[in-house]
Amino acid sequence: MILELDCGNSLIKWRVITTADGPLVASGVASQATNLVQELLILGVKKITRCRLVSVRSDEETGALIDLLSNALGVEVLRVCPAKEIAGVTNGYRDHNRLGLDRWLAIIAAYGMCQGPCLIIDLGTAVTVDLVASGGIHLGGYIAPGIALLRGQLLAHTRRIQYVPAETFVTLGAIAPGKSTGEGVERGCLIMLRSYVASQISLAEDQLGKDFTIYVTGGDSALVADLPGVICVPDLVFRGLAIACP
């Protein structure tokens, strides 16, 4: 069995599969490496024979996680490294080492799926947008704050914006003017996020022409999944991981 890990800025997403196209055996999210290892130990680690990982965390943190995992599981941990080209896609950054590896994996997976121009939007801590033109040419992209950062900044930098997020947690479709602080902030941030994604989709036409595929992924992808033309692929980064570390 193969253990796959996507170490984002907020969470470590993991899953266990039998083969790249095989069924999902187990999956989860962990906020810390130690919790993750505990969960895996409960699961029965002897069955894990391979492990591959992508991380956007510091080299130090990633190295420590790799040591922890390889010691606990007794397997080598493959780690995605930056590349100028993989699977017919050319990295568009002036310095390809600088492009976030989660973005890179989502890009190669998306191009692998549609084999044509595509727009890739990953809604996590940050919202990243990447454009791939025909021939697999990555044109670059955009980085903006995700919805949790948007609301967090408001809470952090104002004195009287205070509410319990759980009470008013953003509900799709509920975008009537807020009648409480919580509703106002949650709905305001949701509209901001959705308008941003819609603008990126319409801007992309200038670069990619009228005919391109739109993929969304990441923890908050459900918030934009109903926008016209959008295809939601929750495991886009994992799909790319299997391509980069077969």
Ligand SMILES: Nc1ncnc2c1ncn2[C@@H]1O[C@H](COP(=O)(O)OP(=O)(O)OP(=O)(O)O)[C@@H](O)[C@H]1O
């Ligand atoms: N089970 C979950 N636990 C925590 N957050 C979740 C969960 N499911 C969805 N989310 C949402 O996902 C968002 C985080 O997304 P994601 O996990 O893609 O980010 P991340 O781990 O920070 O990765 P990245 O660094 O790539 O942004 C949070 O804003 C939260 O609203």
Ligand SMILES: CC(C)(CO)[C@@H](O)C(=O)NCCC(=O)O
């Ligand atoms: C933008 C994030 C935080 C999204 O997870 C990640 O891809 C990252 O740390 N990227 C490095 C900066 C860049 O992609 O230009």
Ligand SMILES: [K+]
């Ligand atoms: K991500």
